[in-house]
Amino acid sequence: MSSALDTLLPMLIVCSSLVPGAVIFLVREDSHLLRTTLNMAGALTKLVLVGVMIWGVYHEHDYESRINLAPGLDLVFAADALSVLFVTLSTVLWLVTTIYAIGYLERTPNRSRFFGFFSLCVSATVGIALAGNLLTFVICYEILTLATYPLVAHRGTPEATRGARIYLYYTLSGGALLLLGAVWLQTLAGPLDFVQGGILGALPTALHGQFQVIFVLLLAGLGVKAALVPLHGWLPQSMVAPAPVSALLHAVAVVKAGAFGIVRVVYDVYGVGLSASLGLLGLLGLLASITIVYGSLRALVQDGLKARLAYSTVSQVSYIALGTSIFGPIATVGGLVHLVHQGIMKITLFFCAGNYAETLGVHRVSQMDGVGRRMPWTTLAFSAGALGMIGIPPLAGFVSKWYLGLGAIDGGAGWVLVVLAASGLLNAAYFLPILYRAWFRAPPEQWPQEHISRRRLETRAALLWPPLVTAALCVLAGLLAAAPFSPLEWAELIARREYDR
Amino acid sequence: MTLLLFDLVLIATLLTLAVAALNSAEPRRAVMLFIAFGLWLALIWARLRAPDVALAEAAIGAGLGGALMLAAARRAARRREDDEAQR
Amino acid sequence: MSASLPLAVSLPLLGALATTLAPRRARTLGLIAALASSAVVAWLVVAVWTQGALRVDLGGWSAPLGIGLEAGGANTLLLAMTALVALAISVHAGDYFRDRIQLGHFWPLWLLLWAALNALLLAADLFNIYVGLELLGLAGAALAALGGSRAALSASLRYLLVGLLGSMTYLLGVALIYTAYGQLDLGLLATQLTAGAAEATALALLTLGLAFKAALFPLHFWLPPTHANAPAPVSAALSALVGKVAAWLILLLWLGPFATVTAPAGATLLGLLGACGVVWGSWRALRAERLKLLAAHSTVAQIGYLFIFVPLLQGLAPGSERTTxxxxxxxxxxxxxxxxxxxxxxxxxxxxxxxHDRISDLGGTAQRLPATTFTLGLAGVALIGLPPSGSFIGKWLLLEAAIAQGQWWWIAPLLAGTLLAAAYVFRVLARAFNLEPTPQRFVNQGRAELPGLVLAVIAVVGLGLAAGGLWGLLEAVEVER
Amino acid sequence: MIPLQALYGSAGVVLFVLGLWSFLVHAPLLRKLIAINIMGSGVFHLLIAIAERGTEPPDPVPHALVLTGIVVAVSATALALVFSRRLEDAGGPPEDEC
Amino acid sequence: MNGRLRLLIALLAAVLGAALLWVFLPLLATRPESALAKAALAARPLTGVGNPVTAVLLDYRAYDTLLELAVLLAALLGIWSLGPPTPAYQRAGAALRAMIAWVVPLLVLAGGYLLWAGGQVPGGAFQGGALLGAAGVVLRLGGDPHAGLPAEPWQRLLASLGVGAFVIVGLVLLGLGRDFLDYPSAWAKWLILVIESAATLAIGATLAAAYVGGRPPGGTR
Structure with a gap:
């Protein structure tokens, strides 16, 4: 492999969605074919490039693109095992979501704008994944905010405008704190390249007090997107967005970016050892636990399907932070693997929720009686996602929870088991009634608004295939957890590299 | 010493003219005083061996500037009279 | 190579004459002049890049007798920005002013304004700056009144008067310097000025005079009505270029010849005024009812940011940190x-x-002009200072310097300004999303919409990702010296 | 004994301050313009005063500066007056504040 | 404006005045030698101009003068952009007309003399131009609405003459490989005279047109 490719590959991966995105803005509204071609070409190119990168990183190849922005400030895109995990997740799910969105938005206005920002959003997410230093991370993190704002506001209704505004208030305020923390840290430690094991450990202990304050600032900034209580308020509000956006926001882009940032800061800036000794992991664990329980409790009382899923996201994403906060490789594996598992499970659920709404006009849990008979395939996918979330073996969610539990015992944090158990029960309490209604209750005389009548398939093909694919991934990720290149294997690789230095 | 006295008179007159020009509320009067101020200034500058500038100030500053302002002052005065007539 | 300096002033002047003489062909002649002026500036940038700082003594008389023009690193960059922005405005104006008579009025005045901007950026002589400022002020006021409404006339008159007050104050400062040092050349003064009461007073007078023109808080009161009521291309020029040039002159004096005179207290005062401008301007922008008024208030804030740098630069000895x-x-x-x-x-x-430009009723229009809305969004990103715009990097470095020097109190206005800016920008953008019919095309009127879009892309992408080149130029000039 | 230029120079400063005061307190445009012109005259006068060098021939540079300044001042005055006339035509006297 | 604010402003102005005097007086009392004055007087022979002020204006600091003429042009263009002039005064009576018939040629002649003499003795483009402008003012006062100025295109040409002569001479010299406005010493005197004449006409026409106060009614007269 040539060295030119090594320095270009990360940049190319970012550009593979950025360039089509920029072009799509200019595409005439009625040129469906051109727009779809651009979208798919970008998504597939990215998939191929990421494939190359996975292979390379597995064989300890270094990829790094670096642009100097100012003296002491470099824009760095680099690949390590952790970034590959997140890049792969976003790339695969982008492809699936794009197909879904093409089907979902058929014959609605402003599609060029939608897909343009959609691609920008993915580029920013990939940029976050590949960010090689804190500056690059902050840049992509803020671009993500900007790119998702128009998507949340896309519908143009007063609720959409309001949801988008609240989203913006939260994320921009968080962004300002993150910026402040990052700049402060950089004045103390110089350029903050992400290095496994962290870079702050080598600095004088006199700075530790400042490090603690900075950690709080960074956590406040990242916690907004990761929807840590009490910074989660935007997430249920942005439910007004179209379903593909909810899917992308909640499964891949925004919340994951926050969680991924926490992982990066703990492992690659502070170092897990230093974070533990400064008492920062305890703080993080506490916040994560509160969020897990609180999110589940709120989910229990929601009637809106998307709102229930949103609070479920608040809860589930914090598993990643929880895994990070426990000192020890096994919990790390649990947290990291949940980054992927929660993504595919939650995107499945949102796709299905979108299908119910788009096909039958079903938006509430109380309207879901008997949908399983009308839309069996969708409901099957939904069931896979929901059971996975509860943690039923052998689905993906079980694997994450298993490792988290083991890790908690290994790391001497027995109280985490209580959190896990409580959360599992609550998950069951808010998902099982839905499944019961869907499969075992009789369907009503008439659906609220049946947009798409049943022909050969229960709904449009572009809407049906994506959730089936991701549901299959949920099952496979659980069943084949021990196979090479599975998310679990990859998470173990990262944990090894972090702890066995 | 006499020279100094002469200078003092020049300056005192200049300042008096300036204050008078600045303090008269009646536009035409203010402009006339301003023109006088400009001409007096030109005189002083000639005394200070700056004949070029003195000429220019007399012709441009006091002359043309004054003419411009005078036209405006006349309009202002007419407007004021109109206002009073209306009342 | 050095010929490019006087050419940068005289070509716009020549264009102004041509458009004065042939008002019916003003549009064609003006565009030619705009292109030629931009080309000369491009040449000048290349010259500075390859040869380092340039200085020309006009008329063949070296200082102190003659007047010099200087192109260093910083003003060359500003000159290049002026040329690009002015070119975009020139293209846009051809579409904006539909009336041939108005075009006939616009072009010569606009080219005179451009000449004044270039003259001021290249100036190296205190009195020459005064003449340039007057040209800037008169041409600017006349342009701002082109709209012809009563509000525009009233605002322009006030602008003119405030400008005159500023230039008289400035001129008194010049007289003081001439009394004490008997010369006007900035380069020579830099070697001779010492700290003292006269020098400090002179600096205060010069700064005060320029602060009127730069609309530094609290001398900004004239700016919002003027910029909000002028025709849009003129507002663009006034906000983007005129205020910047005046602010640049203050910074030039403080960081250059008067560096030995300045005291930390003065620098802090200037920074404090800048900070007040940031907060006050942003707050007023947030409360503005009209789009152009919002933009005008935000200009007050953006000028303020530049002065926050002064107290941080004050303590820095020449070196890489200062260059950064x-x-x-x-x-x-x-x-x-x-x-x-x-x-x-x-x-x-x-x-x-x-x-109209009432923000509350913008919905439909914004939806029908996607490229224009996009321009507003991109420009807004740069005004807030979000990545990847150049102002994000600027803000990062500013914060870094504030923390590193222990002057952490500057963080507060920076963050407040950022959040307020976000609030006012998104207050506008939120109107772009509603249930209006779908636009078929992204760009509908290329000549009118594209110049702004290109400028916004430069601000956000160009200056963000290619900012490294800027320091390249600065360092090339440093090394040369 | 006070040198001649000090005497005249101080008169220039006094004129400047008088003009400034009048500019700030008097609202009508014409009075503001007169005030500005007197401020300017003060500075010009100061420059002329420092050009006078007793036995030596006077310094021509301030003279030239003042010549330039006078023309600039009269241009600005002319423009301002036309502004105010247009304002009157557009309805009522110009605003009485600054 | 209320009385208290007025008093405050007066007080502040007084304090400012006192401070300025405090700074200026010591400087004025012991004014240092101006190196610039000496250099300006010493270099005068090279310019071919006898009057030192003219030498400064049109040679050493010619660039300032160029920009100043541009200011004048900007003011005129600004005035024109604001609309047509106000109507002129009524036609003057016979006696006044007879006087104007005397005064105007006199002013023009005096202006020409000042321009010519400005090379050696006090006078020059500005003073000469001012007299030409004054002639225009007198004509307008006498009832000529155009202040003796020609039709619009010619007015535009006259107003542009000053800046035009400067810029063209400067650019030609640049083209010849010299510095901008760096006159060859053999031609200096004549080039300066050409520029001065152009500037005189421009100043006279501009001042008169500014007095007219509006855009000349289109094209014809």
């Missing part, structure tokens, strides 16, 4: 210049389409 911070200052100024011009051009587009 000066670069950040320039990056901020350039980004704001491009972004504000783009914002005003887009606002003018909106106003022409809707017949």
């Amino acid at each position: 911070l000066i670069g950040a200052l320039l990056l901020m100024a350039l980004t704001h210049g491009f972004a504000k011009a783009a914002f005003f051009l887009a606002a003018g587009q909106v106003q022409q389409h809707a017949g």
Whole structure:
């Protein structure tokens, strides 16, 4: 492999969605074919490039693109095992979501704008994944905010405008704190390249007090997107967005970016050892636990399907932070693997929720009686996602929870088991009634608004295939957890590299 | 010493003219005083061996500037009279 | 190579004459002049890049007798920004002014304004700056009144008077310097000025005079009505270029010849006024009812940012740290210049389409002009200072310097300004999303919409990702010296 | 004994301050313009005063500066007056504040 | 404006005045030698101009003068952009007309003399131009609405003459490989005279047109 490719590959991966995105803005509204071609070409190119990168990183190849922005400030895109995990997740799910969105938005206005920002959003997410230093991370993190704002506001209704505004208030305020923390840290430690094991450990202990304050600032900034209580308020509000956006926001882009940032800061800036000794992991664990329980409790009382899923996201994403906060490789594996598992499970659920709404006009849990008979395939996918979330073996969610539990015992944090158990029960309490209604209750005389009548398939093909694919991934990720290149294997690789230095 | 006295008179007159020009509320009067101020200034500058500038100030500053302002002052005065007539 | 300096002033002047003589062909002649002036500036940038700082003694008389023009690193960058923004405004104006008679009035005045901007950026002589300022003020006031409304006339008259007050104050400072030192050349003064009461008073007078023109808080009161009521291309020029040039002159004096005279207290005062401007301008922008008024208030804030750099630069000895911070200052100024011009051009587009620019009623129009809305958004990103715009990097470096020097109190206005800016920008953008019919095309009127869009892209992408080159130029000049 | 230029120079400063005061307190445009012109005259006068060098021939540079300044001042005055006339035509007297 | 604020402003102005005097007086009392004055007087022979002020204006600091003429042009263009002039005064009576018939040629002649003499003795483009402008003012006062100025295109040409002569001479010299406005010493005197004449006409026409106060009614007269 040539060295030119090594320095270009990360940049190319970012550009593979950025360039089509920029072009799509200019595409005439009625040129469906051109727009779809651009979208798919970008998504597939990215998939191929990421494939190359996975292979390379597995064989300890270094990829790094670096642009100097100012003296002491470099824009760095680099690949390590952790970034590959997140890049792969976003790339695969982008492809699936794009197909879904093409089907979902058929014959609605402003599609060029939608897909343009959609691609920008993915580029920013990939940029976050590949960010090689804190500056690059902050840049992509803020671009993500900007790119998702128009998507949340896309519908143009007063609720959409309001949801988008609240989203913006939260994320921009968080962004300002993150910026402040990052700049402060950089004045103390110089350029903050992400290095496994962290870079702050080598600095004088006199700075530790400042490090603690900075950690709080960074956590406040990242916690907004990761929807840590009490910074989660935007997430249920942005439910007004179209379903593909909810899917992308909640499964891949925004919340994951926050969680991924926490992982990066703990492992690659502070170092897990230093974070533990400064008492920062305890703080993080506490916040994560509160969020897990609180999110589940709120989910229990929601009637809106998307709102229930949103609070479920608040809860589930914090598993990643929880895994990070426990000192020890096994919990790390649990947290990291949940980054992927929660993504595919939650995107499945949102796709299905979108299908119910788009096909039958079903938006509430109380309207879901008997949908399983009308839309069996969708409901099957939904069931896979929901059971996975509860943690039923052998689905993906079980694997994450298993490792988290083991890790908690290994790391001497027995109280985490209580959190896990409580959360599992609550998950069951808010998902099982839905499944019961869907499969075992009789369907009503008439659906609220049946947009798409049943022909050969229960709904449009572009809407049906994506959730089936991701549901299959949920099952496979659980069943084949021990196979090479599975998310679990990859998470173990990262944990090894972090702890066995 | 006499020279100094002469200078003092020049300056005192200049300042008096300036204050008078600045303090008269009646536009035409203010402009006339301003023109006088400009001409007096030109005189002083000639005394200070700056004949070029003195000429220019007399012709441009006091002359043309004054003419411009005078036209405006006349309009202002007419407007004021109109206002009073209306009342 | 050095011929490019006087050419940068005389070509716009020549264009002004041509358009004065042939008002019916003003549009063609003006565009030719605009292209030629930009080309000369490009030549000048290349010359500075390859040869380092340039200085020309006009008329063959070296200082102190003659007047010099200087192109160093910083003002060359500002000159380049001026040329690009002015070119975009020139293209846009051809579409904005539909009336041939108005075009006949616009072009010569606009080219005179451009000549004044270039003259001021290259100036190296205190009195020459005074003449340039007067040209700037008169041409600017006349242009601002082209709209012809009563509000525009009243605002322009006030602008003219405040400008005159400023230039008289400035001139008194010049007289003081001439009394004490018997010369006017900035380069020579830099070697001779010592700290003292006369020098400090002179600096205070010069700064005060320029602060009127730069609209530094609290001398900004004239700016919002003027910029809000002028025709959009003129507002763009006034906001993006005129204020920046005046601010640049203050910074030039403080960081250059008068560096030995300045005291930390004075620098802190200047920074404090800048900080007040940031907060106050942003707050007023948030409360503004009209799009152009919003942009005008935001200009007050953007000027303020530049002065926060002064107390941080004050303590720094020449070196890489200082160059970095000066670069950040320039990056901020350039980004704001491009972004504000783009914002005003887009606002003018909106106003022409809707017949008004009330923010609360913008919905439909914004939806029908996707490229213009996009321009507003991109320019807004740069005004807030979000990545990847150049002002984000500038702000990062500014914060870094504030923390590193222990002057952490500057963080508060920076963050407050950022959040307020986000609030006012998104207050506008939120109107772009509603249930209006779908636009078929992204760009509908290329000549009117594209110049702004290009400027906004430069501000956000160009200056963000290619900012490294800026320090390249600064360092090339440093080394040369 | 006070040198001649000090005497005249101080008169220039006094004129400047008088003009400034009048500019700030008097609202009508014409009075503001007169005030500005007197401020300017003060500075010009100061420059002329420092050009006078007793036995030596006077310094021509300030003279030239003042010549330039006078023309600039009269241009600005002319423009301002036309502004105010247009304002009157557009309805009522110009605003009485600054 | 209320009385208290007025008093405050007066007080502040007084304090400012006192401070300025405090700074200026010591400087004025012991004014240092101006190196610039000496250099300006010493270099005068090279310019071919006898009057030192003219030498400064049109040679050493010619660039300032160029920009100043541009200011004048900007003011005129600004005035024109604001609309047509106000109507002129009524036609003057016979006696006044007879006087104007005397005064105007006199002013023009005096202006020409000042221009010519400005090279050696006090006078020059500005003073000469001012007298030409004054002639225009007198004509307008006498009832000529155009202040003796020609039709619009010619007015535009006259107003542009000053800046035009400067810029063209400067650019030609640049083209010849010299510095901008760096006159060859053999031609200096004549080039300066050409520029001065152009500037005189421009100043006279501009001042008169500014007095007219509006855009000349299109094209024809």
